[in-house]
Structures are given as C-alpha cells and as structure tokens.
Amino acid sequence: MKRFALIGAAGFVAERHIKAIKETGNELVCAMDTFDVMGRMDSYFPEAEFFTSEEELVQFLQQSNENGKPVDYVSVCSPNDLHIKHIELALKNGCNVICEKPLVIDPTRLEKIKEWEAESGKRVNTVLQLRYHPTILKLKEEIEQSDKDFFDVDLKYITSRGKWYFKSWKGDVEKSGGIAANIGIHFFDMLIWIFGKVQKNNVSVYEATKASGELILEKAKVNWFLSLDANDLPEVATKSGKRTYRSVKVAGKEIEFSDGFTDLHTVTYQQILAGNGFGVEDVWESLDLIAFVRKV
Known part of the structure; x- marks a missing residue:
C-alpha cells in the first residue's frame, strides 16, 4: 500500500x-x-x-x-x-x-x-488517459499496420461552458494556458502519439472561446477545432440535450470514443504504480505544440 x-x-x-x-x-x-x-x-x-x-x-x-x-x-x-x-x-x-x-x-x-x-x-x-482508451489503442494499432503512409484527420471538440468558467482560473490564459492547453492537450497528445511528430502548425483562429487550425504530422494532416461555445454544438448533440461533442474522423471514418473517457484514471494509476507511467519526455512535443498555438 x-x-x-x-x-x-x-x-x-x-x-x-x-x-x-x-x-x-x-x-x-x-x-x-x-x-x-x-x-x-x-x-x-x-x-x-x-x-x-x-x-x-x-x-x-x-x-x-x-x-x-x-x-x-x-x-x-x-x-x-x-x-x-x-x-x-x-x-x-x-x-x-x-x-x-x-x-x-x-x-x-x-x-x-x-x-x-x-x-x-x-x-x-x-495523466494521459486517452492512451489507455481501448478505441484509441485499436486505432493506433490499425494505423501502424496500415499500408497507407498518410491520413486525413478531422478533430472537433466542443465542450460548452457557463459564465462561471470565465470568472475562474480556467478562463484566465495566464493561469490555464488557454483553450488549447485546457481542453485540447489530451487530443493533441493522442494525435502525436498515433501519427507522429509535428511537421507544420497553422493556426487560423485563436480566441478565448475557440481555436482552430491545420496540423501536419508525420503521418497525417489534421484539421482541428476546439470550442467552449454552446452555439458551436452540432444538431446531433443539441437534439439529445448534450453540451459536449467529440468527433475524430480518420480517412472519413468516425472514431467513436465518447464512452469511457472519464473512467481511465484508475488504469492510469495502475500503470504508474507498475512503473509504466508517462513522464517528461512523453509530453514535450504536445506542450511545445500548445505553446505555439497560444502565442499565435
């Protein structure tokens, strides 16, 4: 113990x-x-x-x-x-x-x-719990075994927040690191882990409530969009009363991993206690990426 x-x-x-x-x-x-x-x-x-x-x-x-x-x-x-x-x-x-x-x-x-x-x-x-998500592990395996060398990826993550958010530390870019650090880090880490290191990073929008851009990785071109604004939620989410929408498409195929995203901390702890945790070297690339996005 x-x-x-x-x-x-x-x-x-x-x-x-x-x-x-x-x-x-x-x-x-x-x-x-x-x-x-x-x-x-x-x-x-x-x-x-x-x-x-x-x-x-x-x-x-x-x-x-x-x-x-x-x-x-x-x-x-x-x-x-x-x-x-x-x-x-x-x-x-x-x-x-x-x-x-x-x-x-x-x-x-x-x-x-x-x-x-x-x-x-x-x-x-x-904590990089998406690396333990069964669907993400399966995707990584499929990419490694694929005959294709390069993939088109679309990432959308919309998690609407109330007015409290912008009065808290989360809404202060100096304290949170901004939207890319606060809600995007898991997804950027996941994409780099699967598709390789950053080759080029073009940011088209960077605001307090949303950001978007095009990311070129070793094995993928990623169009990404992050938002805290409920007005950006697609109809498929609003019709079912959901305030969060996650979508990752690889070569036009939707990768569904909505379930289980919040239940992976115990797996993370098990791996760390077994000596298999993720450390400084594992996060360097994704932290460099979000620092670049924030400074645009």
Missing part, C-alpha cells in the same frame, strides 16, 4: 484521483486545498488529514519522513499555472508525482523538472 497526498482536492478532476487511489488499494493520508469544504473525501478517505495551506502540507510531509512513514506520491490537481510549483514541492520533499494535464504551461520548464528528478531520485508522471 502506497501513501498519497493530494494538492487541489476541491477541483473537478480531483475526485477521479481520489477514487483511483482507493480503487488501486492505496491510502490518501492527506489533502490540501485553499477551499475548505471537502465533504467528497468522506466517501473515500474520511481519516485523511486536510490542510488549507502549502506550509501545513510541507510540515506534514517532513514529519512523515522523520517518523519513518514517508508519503510515496503527491497527486497534483491544482490550477495549471501552479503545477510547476507543486511538482517542485513534492520532489524536494522526497515524493514521486502524479500530475494532471498539462504538466506545465511553459515547456521550457520541463528541463527544470528533469533536474529536480535527478536531484531527488523521484519521478514525475502525468
């Missing part, structure tokens, strides 16, 4: 991490968030310590080391701009890291993470 701490426990995605810790048979010993209403923890780890400041968390980690019961992993679910700070906190207190996407906003900070890993002897893992 591994001992976990979690930073950003009140965030939307944090519950998936807490559930994954539980389902892999491990223990959440403490959690930290500046938001202090944490009833969700009672369903999973009611005995876990809870802190509202980083200072309290660091003190707990240090005391755990001194008492011979070190925390093995820190799960980082804080706002995107704080990831680098919390990764450093974890590594410098002797903990491995499991960090939500994007690992960092600024890819130039990845070299610093590698330095901290070398100094601490610990590892930083990130």
Whole structure:
C-alpha cells in the first residue's frame, strides 16, 4: 500500500484521483486545498488529514519522513499555472508525482523538472488517459499496420461552458494556458502519439472561446477545432440535450470514443504504480505544440 497526498482536492478532476487511489488499494493520508469544504473525501478517505495551506502540507510531509512513514506520491490537481510549483514541492520533499494535464504551461520548464528528478531520485508522471482508451489503442494499432503512409484527420471538440468558467482560473490564459492547453492537450497528445511528430502548425483562429487550425504530422494532416461555445454544438448533440461533442474522423471514418473517457484514471494509476507511467519526455512535443498555438 502506497501513501498519497493530494494538492487541489476541491477541483473537478480531483475526485477521479481520489477514487483511483482507493480503487488501486492505496491510502490518501492527506489533502490540501485553499477551499475548505471537502465533504467528497468522506466517501473515500474520511481519516485523511486536510490542510488549507502549502506550509501545513510541507510540515506534514517532513514529519512523515522523520517518523519513518514517508508519503510515496503527491497527486497534483491544482490550477495549471501552479503545477510547476507543486511538482517542485513534492520532489524536494522526497515524493514521486502524479500530475494532471498539462504538466506545465511553459515547456521550457520541463528541463527544470528533469533536474529536480535527478536531484531527488523521484519521478514525475502525468495523466494521459486517452492512451489507455481501448478505441484509441485499436486505432493506433490499425494505423501502424496500415499500408497507407498518410491520413486525413478531422478533430472537433466542443465542450460548452457557463459564465462561471470565465470568472475562474480556467478562463484566465495566464493561469490555464488557454483553450488549447485546457481542453485540447489530451487530443493533441493522442494525435502525436498515433501519427507522429509535428511537421507544420497553422493556426487560423485563436480566441478565448475557440481555436482552430491545420496540423501536419508525420503521418497525417489534421484539421482541428476546439470550442467552449454552446452555439458551436452540432444538431446531433443539441437534439439529445448534450453540451459536449467529440468527433475524430480518420480517412472519413468516425472514431467513436465518447464512452469511457472519464473512467481511465484508475488504469492510469495502475500503470504508474507498475512503473509504466508517462513522464517528461512523453509530453514535450504536445506542450511545445500548445505553446505555439497560444502565442499565435
């Protein structure tokens, strides 16, 4: 049984991490968030310590080391701009890291993470759950076995958000990294993983609520569109009352993977705990891509 701490426990995605810790048979010993209403923890780890400041968390980690019961992993679910700070906190207190996407906003900070890993002897893992999705794994296998050398791909991801979004850190490009980092990172990583490295990147639209462009990879030309605007939802989504629409077409064929997208954190944790997690080198290309998109 591994001992976990979690930073950003009140965030939307944090519950998936807490559930994954539980389902892999491990223990959440403490959690930290500046938001202090944490009833969700009672369903999973009611005995876990809870802190509202980083200072309290660091003190707990240090005391755990001194008492011979070190925390093995820190799960980082804080706002995107704080990831680098919390990764450093974890590594410098002797903990491995499991960090939500994007690992960092600024890819130039990845070299610093590698330095901290070398100094601490610990590892930083990130969450790229689409790489474990059965449909995506099947697609990757089909592309690798195909006689074709190049593919046309269309990506559309529309996830409509209310007015709250733009008052939160998610709507602040300096804190979230913008729409490409916040909602596009999984899809860009998936496409690079399957179709190869970026050869050319043309951005046609980049706004607070939507972005689009053409991406040339080693094995594909990708037309992509991301949006937070409900007005962009197609009729097939609005008729069924859905506020999210995902579509990936490869050579005109729809790749359906709507189901199971949110249920892969436990698989991610299983792989990380088995020594098969995705680290700094795995995210470099996609983080460079979204940095380019953001600066256009």
